[in-house]
Amino acid sequence: MAKVTLSKIAAVSGLSKFAVSRALAGKTGVSEDTRKRVEKIASDLGYQKPAAKNEEPTIGVIFHDADLINSELHLLIQSGVQAEAHRLGYRTSMRWSHDPAEMESLIAACSGAILVGTHDRPCLDRAYAVGKPLVRTGWLDALEQVDQVCSTDHEAGSAVALYLLELGHRSIAYVQGTPGYRGRVERHYGAREVFERQGDIEFTNLKFDAENRFSEVLAGLHEQGTIPTAFFCAHDGLAVTVISELLRLGYQIPEDVSVIGFGDYSAAQQISPSLTTVKVNGNAIGTASVRLIDDRVNGRLPAVPVRLQITNVIVGRQSTGPANPTRAFQRTGSRESK
Incomplete structure (x- = not known):
């Protein structure tokens, strides 16, 4: 059976394809009677609405809100994250928090998350338990089973x-x-x-x-x-x-x-x-963190934690x-x- 298109509905109804599209989408610009007539014709023809596109995937970024010493570094990391996330088609959701429940909630709503700076163990335990891809930019415990991006x-x-x-x-x-x-x-x-x-x-x-x-x-x-x-x-x-x-x-x-x-x-x-x-190079740390999350989301890495170092330079x-x-x-x- 041939797929019923907007053009087919427009031909049967005598309306423009634009008017049909707005009527089926529930948008303004057509009368209520016209909308109902278009919906009936579409139903009689067996028209199926295309599946709604998913929202852009989201990368969460959580900064420890009490870390003032590294605030300038964190701004650089944030800049790198936002630029690379945009390039790869991700939205970003930023938080400054040290509350375990808030961190857990944010991570659960994202494709993956980047934890910037130092977070205490209760926060980390809740974050890890969500099961989403995570990257940390702060120091880890020995052989901690999580991806890390840091400087040398x-x-x-x-x-x-x-x-x-x-x-x-x-x-x-x-x-x-x-x-x-x-x-x-x-x-x-x-x-x-x-x-x-x-x-x-x-x-x-x-x-x-x-x-x-x-x-x-x-x-x-x-x-x-x-x-x-x-x-x-x-x-x-x-x-x-x-x-x-x-x-x-x-x-x-x-x-x-x-x-x-x-x-x-x-x-x-x-x-x-x-x-x-x-x-x-905080900007590069942010960029690399996003790429690592993207690799995890798309299954391009083995199921073992990765340590990635961004090399410093003497100025x-x-x-x-x-x-x-x-x-x-x-x-x-x-x-x-x-």
Whole structure:
């Protein structure tokens, strides 16, 4: 039996195909009597409405709403997610939440979801239980059975160590600030791994909290006889603090000491001297996360978790230069003699 088309109904009814289409769709532009007549003719002819097209598939993106330190990175990830999702034909549904029930509800309504940043275990357990494809951008427990897209923290730490060694630095301080963040720890481990192979490197791990100024921690380091010629900071925010404090204390950068950050966020180029740093490509993390979800949805990956790393790159600017231990020592001595 031949398929009944709108053109056939239009020919029988004496109406235009446009009018028939609007009548069958229940849209305005035709009278109620005309609508009923068209519906009867369509029924008598055995017309079947085409199945409604499904809505665009949706990718959920859930940010931890209390993570302010990484807010700029998260904006970059969001930009990458939205652009790639649009390219692949997905809608995006964004949430900033740490509520397990809200996360579960969002994920259940999506084809898959990306969990950005740190989420606590109750949230993760509820998210995993939904059974939808998930990608995480934060650090995982050992052998955690979930896909992950992240930057190369450990490797970046090693690269910074090699960069500073090439500049002649032999006394380096890692400015970690508040300890306990996994990424910061990995950067420290990566740098330490390189320095330990050298044998003649003094590598100090500086930890401090909001109650202690960097200058106070630095003074304590000098009292112990350690005078760094370079500071590797765990993120750009710490590097801005270190540069500001060193300039306030009378240091010249990079003539006396060098400072390198991590992130390459807006502050890196706004401070003077501009900050040498490690670029985290948040946009690429977002793009890769969407592609990984799409691969899962379409069955293009084996049923085992995937770890995907987006490689960082060192961006050289004005805050680093060749080591000058004599100047660093003299500057320390002149400051402490005041």
